[in-house]
Each structure stands twice: as C-alpha cells, then as structure tokens.
Amino acid sequence: MTLGQALAVLGAALAALAGVGSALGVGVAGEAANGVVAEDPNKFGQTLVLQALPGTQGIYGLLVAFLILSKIGLLGGQIADVSTFSGLALLASGAPVGIVGIWSGWAQGKAAAAGIQLIAKRPSELAKGMIYAAMVETYAVLALLVSFLMYSNVQL
C-alpha cells in the first residue's frame, strides 16, 4: 500500500468519526426520553422521532467514508493507484463531515433532549421541537456537502 492510499483510508476513518457526535447526541436524547416515557408511556413514538434526529451525522460520516473507500477501490476489486497528493486531498475531504459531525451531533442531541422535555408538557408542539433540533443539523448538512464536493472533484 502506498502512502497515498493510506492517507485516503485515514480520510475515510476521519469521516466516520461523525458517528461519535451521533452516539453522544442520540444518547443524551435517549436519557431525556426515558424520563418522559416513565411518566407517560404513550409518548414513546413522539420521543423516538426526536431521538432519531441526531442520528443523521453518523450516517453522513458513513456515506463519505464509503465513497472514499470505493473511490480508491478498497471495497473489492483492484485497489487504485493513489498519488500522495490525491490521498492527502481525500483525507481533507473526510475532515469536514467528520469534525463538524462530532459537535453538531452532540449539540443536536441536546436540542432534541430539550425538545423531548417540551413534548412532555405540550405534546402538540412536536413539530416545533423537531425544527429546533433540525436547525443544528444544517451545519452537518453543509459539511456533508463540502466533503462531497471535495471528494467528487479529486482526481486520482
């Protein structure tokens, strides 16, 4: 394996770190959801929707990691020739979604947890709680976009 290939693999690893944010976020939201469902088990569905929201960062990370790995042909087939600078560029393209994902997933989890508190008191306001949490996700979406544009324009 060349240095370029190793750097590209590192980039995929970095992208997948977005899952750290999602794990933290889904965890925080899940704690809040348990508390609310203890009072009213009927709110399971509603709280689950909010808990799922911070899960997307991890998926965006997985997506970019997968794209990078398949671009260099690590997933089955012939591993491609990757120059050191192309490898470095692919490493860079994994960075936005990975790094932004960690914090946005965590922060979104906190917003979702607060949303769960909101529906404990006002079940009809689920949509508003969801929107507040989704505001945070915007930045993960933007990071995904940047990662994708970098990835798709890197020539091996």
Next chain:
Amino acid sequence: MNKLSVIGLEADKAEILRRLQDLGVVEINDPQAKLTDAEWAAIIHKDSDEDQVSALEAELNKVEIVLNTVAKYDTEKKPLFASRKPMTKAEYAKVLGSGDSVQQKVNELYERVEQWNEKRSEENVIVSQQASLTPWMSYELPLELSETREVRVFYGVIPAVADTEALKKKVSEASDATEVSVLGKDTEQQYVSALCMRADEEEVLDALKSFGFTAASFKGMKGTASENMEKLGQRLTQVREEQKALEAQFVLAPEEKAQIQCYYDEQVVLRDRAKICDRLLATKKAFYFDGWVPAEKQSEVIQTLEEYGCWSEVKEPEKGEETPVLMKNNNLIYPVQVITELYSLPKSYEVDPTPIFAAFYIVFFGMMFADIAYGLILAGLCAFALWKYKPEGLAFRLLKTLVYCGISTAIWGVLFGGFFGDMIKIKPLWMNPLENAMFILAFSCILGVVHLFIGMGVKAYMQIRDGHLFDAICDVFIWYVFIIGLALLLFGNSYVAPGSGTIGKYMAIIGAVWIVGCEFIRGKGIGKLVGLWNLYGTTSYLADILSYSRLLALGLASAVIAQVFNMLGRMLGKGVVGVIGFIVIAVIGHTVNFLINALGSFVHASRLQYVEFFGKFYEGGGVPYQPFERKTKYTKIVKEDK
C-alpha cells in the same frame, strides 16, 4: 368570519343551544368584558349551570372508568388511529334508546369495577401477610398465645448481626428456666422465640432487649403460623377466582360497547351544552350572547334563530379587529394546511400561506428523498392507512400530505434515476445528481431564490394592499433588482450570456444605492443611516439561499446510503447464501434508510418553509376558530343518504 349577536327568550334557551350545537358553526365569545362594563352589568348577570355541569362531569368520569376497564379486556384489535364511527341521527338515537338502560348498564359495570378494585386490594393485603408470616412457619405455638398460668411467651426479631449464642447465654443467666430458639434468619433480621417463668419476665425481657429484640405481633390471627398460612392461601385462591369472575363480565359484546360509547358521547354533548351557559348573559326572561360565524354559514344560523323568534345581528369585523381563524383551501391543497398549522395559524388579516408554498413543500420533499421505490412505498402506505382507518383532523391531513410527497418522491426518483438506490439500474430521465453535483447545487439555489422571491412578493402584496407602496418598493422590489444583479455580476458572463455581467453590475449598483438612499427618505433622525445596515442584510439573503443546498445534500444522502446497503449486500457473493444475505441486508438497510430520510425530508422541507420562506413575510399567531359543536369521541353524526 362575521360577528354575530343574539338575544333570545330564556324559555327557548335549551332548544336553541341544542340546535346551534348540532349546526356546529358558531363560536361563542367569553363575555367577561361586558360584565365589567357598568352599563351592561346594571341589567344582566352571568348565566351558568354549574350543578348540571358537575353532575354530568361525575357521570362522564364513571363512564370513562368503565370504558377504560372494558378496553383492557377487549380482544378486538385496536386501530392505529382512533376514528369516529359515522352514524346517522336515527341510528344514533336507536343505539342510545332512552338512555336509561345504558345508564343502568354503566352503573352496574361501575359497581363491578369497584368490587374488582376491592378484591385487588384484598389480594395485596393477603400477599403481604403471607410474606410476613413466612419466617414464622417453624414457630409451633399459636400466634395469639402470650402467656399461660406460669409461663410467658415472647417472639420477635433481633438484628441479623446479633450473636445468638451470647443472647442465649445472657437469657439463661437472667433466669434458670428459659428456652430460647432461633427460628430463622434473613439478610436483615433473625427470628427468635423465648419462653420463661412469669416471675422472671422482666429480667428476661431486659436481656432480650439488650440484643435489640423487638416483639412481633399478628393482630387478628388465631392458631399457628402454618394454620394461618393455609387459611390465607385458601382465601387468596378464592379472591383471585372472584376477580376472574368479575373480569369475565368486563368482556362486552360489540353492540354493548357501542351503546356505552354513544352514551359517553351523549354525556359529553350535554356537558358542553351545560358549560356553554357560562358564556351567556341573562336577564330574568331573556339571554344574550355574541360570537363569530363564517360568512357562508351565517344564513343557516340566522334561519335557525328566527324559528325561535330571536333577535340577531351579523356585522363584518371592524378594520384591524382580530377574529378567530379558519383557513379555507380547496380539497387538493387543504391537507397541506397541516404544515401551516404545525407552525402557527395566520392572523385574521394575514394571507394564508398554504396555497403559496404547498407545491414547493411537495417538490422539496421529493427532491430530498428522490427514489421511485421509496416514493411508491410512502404514498402506498399512507393511502392504505387513509383507506383503512379513515382518520380525521390532523392525522388525515398529515397522511394525505405524505401521499403527495410520496408521489413527488417517485417522480424525482424517475428524474434522478433511483430505485432503492441503485438496486435496479435506471437511466435517469434528467441527470444523475452524483455526477452533476455542481449543477444540481446551482439548481437547488435557484429554486431557493424563486421560493424566497415569492415569499417576499407576498410581503409586497400585503404592503400594497394596506397602502404602503413605497415600503413595498424599498423592502422587496429593489431587493429583487439587487440580488438578481449580484447573481448576474458573479455568474452571468460564464453561465448566462456574455455581457450580462455588465447589466448585473449596474443592477447591483442601482439596487445598493436605492437601499441606502430610501432610508434617507422614509427614516427619521439617526434612522436615516439604517440603509447602510440594511445593505448588510445581503449576508442574510446569502445564508437563506445557500440553505437550499440541503436539497442536494439530503438527496445525495438518501441515494448514496441506499447504494451503500446494496453494495454491502452484494459483497456476500452469489449463490443461495448470497441471495438470502442480500435480501436480509437490503430489507433492514432500506427500512432504516427509508425511515431516517423520510423523517429528515419532512423536517427539512418544513424548515425551509418555516425559517426561510415564512421569515420573509409571515407573522402567525392567529387564534383558531373553535365553534360550539358536538365534540364527540366515538361517533359522528352524518347526514342521511337520500
């Protein structure tokens, strides 16, 4: 929405209220303001029917307990959405009968519920008695025996840590003729009994107490522990059987249940009718109320009121007066109202945004989800739920909106070429966003600009309607010029037409000058300089437009993740194992992807309306129209088929 005032005779009140409730179109106002007005307060008093309300509340409470209990033992499958059963008036009256027999049935069942509760608490008592008796099973003397002519009997507990040998020794030191036995031990205490001569009672008790002895007692129990245990066991079986017997009576035939549900609805209707009296003002012989009625329903209401010889008056609301809000949209757009409702109703003088953004909402959702199979599944599932459960209200509107969104998703799937990602390779009708990301990004932003411009257009419309043409030019139209100019300046020469960059430059300059300049005309004092600050607002437009890039990003996310799962499935190779593995991975993976991205598309399509679009013009905060109607839970009255 028009303002209705009515005066009628007290004698006809009950009948008039019943008719109005059946019509269900009049919202009756709270008369608090009139009561504090001296002129009104001199001649009227607040009507109310509190006794009737509380009697009906109590009855409702009873029926509710009965229905809840019955539901627990109901074997019928519960539907996903509660829907009210449609009935004609005649059917409803027939099921309900005079109401007496149902009431009797409810009372009977309520009594059974109470009996069941008693049995339940008796069961609890027995179980806890059994638990406390268990350690004493090896104690052979009757529990009530505390002394004979010569001998004193003690039994009780000492802490688990106490040294029983030392205890025995100390007791025998206190008196010669003693017998101490340890019956058992658990994590907290040890169970001991002691016999001694009555003459030495005090010394022995002191010795015991020095080891932390506490006497136990079983009040009301006669005979040994094991005898009592047996008795309790028998009683327990009996109590449980009695519960079973009662539970059997909670299983109702469907007709009986329907009858009780009708009875519940009837009580709710009567309660509401008694409660609405709170909002009436009364003299000795007459009553008065005012409220709101939608213009197209008012003739029906007036006709009814005239049958009873009421005086009534309908007025249009005064300018700027807040009225309750009832959104009116045609059948096609009506469901999408749910998106507006989830945000906030429009104020009565505002434009209802639903028909303006409905198409955008559906297009945005489809673009972010974009897959033929996902779209067909979403539309199919929601259409099935609509057909099967016939939900009403919010659930109906939400499901119908999702049907639209599903169809849109399938159409975008055709355009972008996706069927469960790339499970079946389909040539995109338009283009593959994975290969033309920059183009679709630009397309998303242009779509965003159109969306935002329409939102700003609504603001201009409202300003012009209210006679503020100049404000509309400064706040909206000049921004059109400025933003289009900037876009042409930046991209015109390379993407639109050579030379259009120059036109863009002049448009941007004119726009910027006007934006700064117009505040010198309409601003006052330091406000004249606000224009410079407004120019800085360009950044917020930039942020708004770039926000639409999520249309591309989320579209990519749902497509690529679907492809990832397909690829994982294919990795297992060919052959039987490969095929089974592929199916398992595909089913789980696509289910997860479907759920996450359907949720994401719903939330982000909403966000683009709420934050970007509504931010341009919409205020919200209207008070929903709440007519006095039959707010029933189980049944709804429909007109008879003719």
